Amino acid sequence: MIQTIAQKEFVSTLRDRRFAVLSGLVLLLLLAATLVGRASYRTLQQERQLAQQTVNDQFRNQPARHPHRVAHYGSFAFRPKSGLSLLDSGVDSFTGSVAYLEAHQQNSINFSQAQQAGSLIRFGEMTVAFVLQLLVPLLIIFLCFGAFTEERETGTLKLLLSQGVTLRQVAWGKIVGYSRAVALVVAPALVLAAALLFTGEEFTGGPDLVARLVLFVVGYAVYFFVFVVGAVVVSAWQASSRAALITLLGFWILGCIILPKATANLGATLYPTITKAQMDAEVHEQAQHGIDGHDPHDQRAEALKAALLKKYGVDSEEKLPVSLAGVQMAAGEEYSAKVYQQHFAALNATYEQQNRLSNWAGLLNPYQAIRPLSMGLAGSDFAHYVHFQQAAEAYRYGLVQRLNGLQASMGHGDKERRLGADTWRELPVFTYQAPSLGWVLPRLLLPVAALLLWAVGLCWLGLRLISKTSVA
Amino acid sequence: MTYLLEARELRKQYADKLALRELNLQIAPGEIFCLLGQNGAGKSTTINLFLGFIAPTSGAAFVGGLEVAANPLEIKKHLAYIPENVMLYPHLSGLENLALFSSLAGFKYPESELLAYLTDAGLPTEAVRRRVGTYSKGMRQKVGIAIAVAKHAKVLLLDEPTSGLDPKASNEFSELLRRLSEQGTAVLMATHDIFRAKEVGTRVGIMREGELVDVRPTATLNAQELEQLYLTYMN
Numbered sequence: 001m002i003q004t005i006a007q008k009e010f011v012s013t014l015r016d017r018r019f020a021v022l023s024g025l026v027l028l029l030l031l032a033a034t035l036v037g038r039a040s041y042r043t044l045q046q047e048r049q050l051a052q053q054t055v056n057d058q059f060r061n062q063p064a065r066h067p068h069r070v071a072h073y074g075s076f077a078f079r080p081k082s083g084l085s086l087l088d089s090g091v092d093s094f095t096g097s098v099a100y101l102e103a104h105q106q107n108s109i110n111f112s113q114a115q116q117a118g119s120l121i122r123f124g125e126m127t128v129a130f131v132l133q134l135l136v137p138l139l140i141i142f143l144c145f146g147a148f149t150e151e152r153e154t155g156t157l158k159l160l161l162s163q164g165v166t167l168r169q170v171a172w173g174k175i176v177g178y179s180r181a182v183a184l185v186v187a188p189a190l191v192l193a194a195a196l197l198f199t200g201e202e203f204t205g206g207p208d209l210v211a212r213l214v215l216f217v218v219g220y221a222v223y224f225f226v227f228v229v230g231a232v233v234v235s236a237w238q239a240s241s242r243a244a245l246i247t248l249l250g251f252w253i254l255g256c257i258i259l260p261k262a263t264a265n266l267g268a269t270l271y272p273t274i275t276k277a278q279m280d281a282e283v284h285e286q287a288q289h290g291i292d293g294h295d296p297h298d299q300r301a302e303a304l305k306a307a308l309l310k311k312y313g314v315d316s317e318e319k320l321p322v323s324l325a326g327v328q329m330a331a332g333e334e335y336s337a338k339v340y341q342q343h344f345a346a347l348n349a350t351y352e353q354q355n356r357l358s359n360w361a362g363l364l365n366p367y368q369a370i371r372p373l374s375m376g377l378a379g380s381d382f383a384h385y386v387h388f389q390q391a392a393e394a395y396r397y398g399l400v401q402r403l404n405g406l407q408a409s410m411g412h413g414d415k416e417r418r419l420g421a422d423t424w425r426e427l428p429v430f431t432y433q434a435p436s437l438g439w440v441l442p443r444l445l446l447p448v449a450a451l452l453l454w455a456v457g458l459c460w461l462g463l464r465l466i467s468k469t470s471v472a
Numbered sequence: 473m474t475y476l477l478e479a480r481e482l483r484k485q486y487a488d489k490l491a492l493r494e495l496n497l498q499i500a501p502g503e504i505f506c507l508l509g510q511n512g513a514g515k516s517t518t519i520n521l522f523l524g525f526i527a528p529t530s531g532a533a534f535v536g537g538l539e540v541a542a543n544p545l546e547i548k549k550h551l552a553y554i555p556e557n558v559m560l561y562p563h564l565s566g567l568e569n570l571a572l573f574s575s576l577a578g579f580k581y582p583e584s585e586l587l588a589y590l591t592d593a594g595l596p597t598e599a600v601r602r603r604v605g606t607y608s609k610g611m612r613q614k615v616g617i618a619i620a621v622a623k624h625a626k627v628l629l630l631d632e633p634t635s636g637l638d639p640k641a642s643n644e645f646s647e648l649l650r651r652l653s654e655q656g657t658a659v660l661m662a663t664h665d666i667f668r669a670k671e672v673g674t675r676v677g678i679m680r681e682g683e684l685v686d687v688r689p690t691a692t693l694n695a696q697e698l699e700q701l702y703l704t705y706m707n
Contacts, residue, residue, distance in 0.1 A: 004575050008561065015563035015603075154559035159619070162523055162629075163576040164548035471525040 001165055005173025006180065013181040019143060023185040026131065026139050030189030033128045037086035038196050048078040048097065056429040064418040067403040067410075068329060074102035075399070077392035077430045079109070082379025083197055083209050084216060088129035090380025099389070101396035101430070103403075104333065105283075106340035108276070109389055128189065129374050132220050133367060134256050137227045140182060141248040144231035147174045148469070149241040161471060171232055171466045178228045186224070190217055211437050216377045219451065223370040226454045233462035236469045255365045263361040263368065267354035273347060283343050290335030301328050318412050325415065326408030330401055337397050344393075348386050355382055362450035369450035376444045379434055383443050387435050395430045402427065474537055476501050476550075476627050476658035477522060481531035484517050484682075491517040493683040494531065501626070504649055504659040506669035506690075508702055509679035515662035517682070519629050522660065523553060535627055549578075552625035556632035558616030562605030566590055566615045569604055573619045581622065593618035593648075594641050609636035617645060621652075628652065630661040634668060646672040666702055670695045678705050 013019050055076045062070060077099040085092055096109030148171075151157035160170060194213060231248055238244035274282075290300070305324055309315060317324050355372070362369030375381035406423065407414055477499035484492040492514045499505045507515045520526045521533045524544040533540040535547035560569040570586050581589070590600050593614040604612060613636050620628060628649075634642045649659055649672050663669055669676050670690050676698065677687045685705055693701070 001576055004572060008564065008572050011568075012561055012563040155555050155557060156559050156561065158523070158525060158555060159553065159558070159560075159573065159616070160576065161525070162548060162551070162553040163573055163623070164545055164578070165576050166545065 001169050002173045002176060005160075005165070005170055006176035009174050009177025010180045013143065013177065014184075019181065022139055022142055023181070026135055027185050027188060029126070029131050029135065030128060030186065031192060033126050033131050034086070034189050034193045034196065037089070037127055038193075038200070040089075041081055041086040042200075044097075045081050048080055051076070051098075052078040052080075052430070059429065060425045060427070062421065062424045064420050065424075066415065066418055067326075067406040067423075068103065070424060071103035071329075071400045071403040074100060075430060076100055077388075077395065077432070079385075079388045079392075080432055080434070082384065082434055084212055084378035085380045086196070087127065087193055087216065088374045088378035088380055089127050090129075090375035090378055091382055091385060092380045095382075095385045099392040099396075101392060101399065103329075103400045104336055106337065106344060106393050106396065109385075109392070128193065129378070131189075132186070133223075133370055133374065136182065136186060136224060137252060137256070137367075139185065140178070140224060140227040141231055141245070141252060143181065144174070144178050144228060145235055145245040145248050146241040147171075147178070147232045148236040148466075149238055149244045152471070153241065157471060167236070167466050167469060167471070168463050171236065171463055174232050175225075175228050178232070179225060182224050182228065183221075186220070208437050212377045212379070215437075216374065219370060219373045219377065219448075222451050222455050223366060226366045226451070226458060229455070229458045229462055233458065233466060236466045255367045259361060259365045260358070260368055260371075263358045264354070267357040270357065271350050271353040273350045273354075279343055279347065283339055286339045286343075287336045290332055290339070304328055304331055320412055322408045323410050323412060323414040326404050326406075326410065329407060330404035333397070333400050333404060337393075341393070344389070348389075351382060359446045359450075362447050363453065366451060366454045369447045369454065371447075373444055373447040373451065376440050376447070377437075379440070383440065384435065387439075388432060391432055392430070395428075399427065474501075475499055475534070476536055477505075477660055478534040479518070479521070479531065480534070482518075482521060482528055482533055483530045484514075484521060484526065485529040490682050492521070493681075495684055497677070497684065497687075499658045499660055501656040501658050502653050503675065504653050504661065504673045506673035506676045507660065507662045507679055507684075508664070508666060508669055508676055509662075510706060512681075513679040514682040515679055516631055518679075519553075519631050519660065519662055522627075522629055523551070524548070550625055551627040551629055552620035552623040553629045554613075554616045554620050554631065554633040556635045557609065558612045560604040560607075560612055560615055563603060565601045565603055566595055566607065566611070566618075567600045569615055570618050570622060574622045577623045579622060579624075586622075589618040589622045590615065593621065594644050610638060610641060613637055614641065617648070621648070626657060628657055628659040628661075630659065630663075632663055633661065634663070634665060642668065666699050667695050670698050678702055680705050 055078075059073070059075045062073065065073075079097045081092065099109045100107045148157065151160065151170075157170070161167070197209065197213065230251070234247050234251075235241075235244045238247055304327065305317065308320060308322070308324060308327060309317070312320055314320055358368055359372050362372070372381060376383065406419060410417060410419070475498040477497070479495045479497040482492060482495040482497075484490075495514075495518060497505070507518065509515050517526070521528055522535060522540060524540045524547060527541060536550040538547050538550075540547050560566075561572070564572065567583070567586055567590065570590060571581070574581055574586070587597075587600060591597055595611060595614045595618065599607065599611060604615065607615070613633070617633070634645055637645060646668065649661075653659060653674070661669075661673070670693075673690045675687060675689050677684050678701065679685065686701065688698075688701070690698070
C-alpha cells in the first residue's frame with residue numbers, strides 16, 4: 001500500500017507543472033553551482049600550487065647566505081583546497097589561505113577570499129551546499145505543504161481511507177513518494193559533482209574522497225528526509241494548506257536564518273575572542289620573558305652563554321665550538337614559539353567553544369546539524385583550517401630551528417660567513433597532507449547524532465501524531 | 473437476522489452542537505435505505521460514523537456485525553463510499569485513479585477490466601486516459617461509482633452520489649443500485665432527491681436536527697406523499 005501511494009505521489013508530483021518549474025530552477029542552480037564551484041576550485045588550486053612551487057623554488061635557489069638571513073627571508077605555506085570544497089566551501093572563504101613563515105613569530109593565515117571580494121560575499125556564496133541546505137528545503141516545503149491539507153480539503157483523503165488504508169500508511173507513502181521526487185532533482189547535480197571529482201586531472205581521488213562523498217550524500221539524504229517528514233507532519237496537523245505553508249515557512253526562516261545568527265551571536269557573547277591587536281600586544285609582552293637572540297646583552301642570553309662556556313669547559317665565547325648566537329637564536333625561538341602556540345591555541349579554543357555551541361544547536365535545528373557535517377566532510381570547516389595552521393607552524397618551527405642549528409654549527413664568528421647556495425636545496429619545502437576521514441569523523445559525531453535524532457524522532461513522534469489527526 | 477449496517481443509540485455531540493441524537497437503525501442485505509433531510513440534519517455525520525472517520529460520543533455503529541470503533545480497518549473491507557463531490561487526483565487519468573483505489577482496496581485488475589468498470593459507470597471511452605483535472609463533476613462522479621463498484625463491497629455508503637449527474641446518468645446509477653441490491657448489497661444513501669429516493673429506495677428515513685424522525689417503506693407511499701411528508705417535517 002505504501003509503495004502504491006508513493007508511486008501515485010511521485011507520478012502526480014512529476015506531472016505537476018509547479019513542481020517542474022521549481023525543481024527545474026533548483027536543478028539549474030545546483031548544476032550551475034557545481035560547475036562554478038569546480039571552476040573556482042580549479043583556479044584557486046592552480047594559483048596556490050603555482051605560488052607554492054614558486055616560493056619553494058625561490059627558497060631553494062637563494063644565494064650563499066647566513067642561515068639567519070634565510071630564516072628571516074622565510075617562506076610561504078599555501079593551503080591547498082580539498083576536493084569536496086567545490087561542493088561546500090565552508091569557512092574557507094573567510095579564513096586565510098596563506099601563511100608567511102619566518103623566524104621569531106607565528107603569523108596568522110592571511111588573504112581570505114572574503115578580504116578580496118565585495119561585501120556581497122557576506123550574504124553567502126552560491127555553492128552546492130547553499131542550494132542543498134537552504135533552497136532544497138524550500139522546494140520540499142512547496143512540494144509537501146499540501147500533502148494532507150489538500151487531500152482533506154478536496155475530500156480525496158476520505159476516499160483513500162475508505163479503501164482500508166491507515167493514516168500512517170498514507171503518510172509513509174507520501175514521504176517515500178516526495179523523497180523520490182527530491183532525489184530526482186538533487187541526484188543529477190551530485191552525479192555531475194562525482195564525475196567532476198573523479199575525472200578531473202587535478203583531483204587526487206582515492207578511497208578517502210569516495211568515502212567522504214558517500215557520507216556527504218547520505219548526510220544530505222537524511223537532512224532532506226527530515227524536511228519531507230516534517231512537512232508531511234505539519235500538513236497533517238494544520239487545518240488548511242495556507243496555514244501549513246505559513247507554518248513551514250516560519251520554521252524555515254527560524255531554522256535557516258534566525259537560529260544560526262542567534263547562536264553565532266550568543267557564542268560570540270559567551271566566548272568573546274580577543275582582537276588581533278590585543279593578541280599581538282600580549283604575545284609581544286610575554287615573548288619579552290624569553291631570550292632575545294638579537295640582543296647580546298640580554299640577561300637570559302648572558303646566562304645561556306655562561307652555561308655554554310661551562311658545558312664546553314672554556315672561558316670565552318671565541319673558544320666555543322658552536323656559535324653562541326645560533327644557540328641563543330634556537331633557545332629564543334623555542335620560547336617564542338611556545339608563547340605563540342599558547343596564544344593561538346587559546347584563540348582556537350575560543351572559536352571551538354563558539355562552534356560547539358552552534359553544533360549543539362543542531363539538536364534544535366537540523367540546518368545547524370547538516371552545516372558542520374557538510375563542511376567537515378568537505379574539508380572546509382574550522383577543524384581542517386586549524387589542522388593546516390598547525391602543520392604550517394610545525395614546518396616553520398622545524399625549518400627555523402634547523403637554520404638556527406646550521407648557524408650554531410658555524411662556530412664563533414659566523415656572522416662574517418655565509419653558507420653555500422647548495423645548503424638551501426637540502427632543506428625540506430612545505431608540503432601539506434590534509435587529514436583523513438578517520439581524523440575528521442570523531443569530530444562530527446555530534447552533528448551526525450543530531451541529524452539522526454531528528455530523523456528518528458520526527459518519524460516516531462510525527463507519525464504517532466498523524467494517526468490522531470482528524471479526517472472529516 | 474444479521475444486519476449489514478446497524479446503529480445502536482448512536483450519538484454525536486460537538487462542543488456546541490448536537491449532530492446526531494441517539495440513532496437506532498438497521499439495514500439488511502439487499503436493502504437500500506435513503507436518508508432525507510436538509511443540510512446539517514445529520515446525514516453526513518451518520519455516514520462518517522459508519523466509515524469510522526469520526527468517533528461517536530456514545531452508542532455504537534456496526535458494519536457487517538463488527539463494531540466500527542473497535543475494527544476501523546476491518547470494516548472498510550466491507551464497505552465502499554461515494555461522496556457528494558468525488559474529488560480524484562487531478563494529475564492522474566480516470567483509469568489510473570481507478571487502478572490506484574482498487575489496488576489500495578486489494579484488487580489488482582487488468583486494464584481491460586478497469587476499462588469495463590469505467591465504461592459501465594458511464595464514463596466515455598475517450599475520457600478514460602485523460603487526466604481527471606480536465607473532467608466535469610459528473611465524470612468524476614462516474615469514476616467514483618466505478619471505484620465503489622470495483623471494490624465488490626457488501627455495503628455502500630453514498631453521500632449525495634447523484635449530485636452533478638445528468639438525468640440519464642442518474643437513471644443508470646439507479647439501475648446499478650438495484651442490481652447491487654439484488655446481489656445482496658446493503659445501501660445507505662444520503663440524498664436531497666426525494667423522487668430518486670422513492671424510485672430506488674426500499675425504505676426512506678427523514679432526518680431533522682440530528683434526529684431520525686420518521687422511517688417508511690417506499691412501497692407504502694407514492695412520490696407526492698413522500699414529498700408531503702418530508703415538507704411536513706421540515707416545516
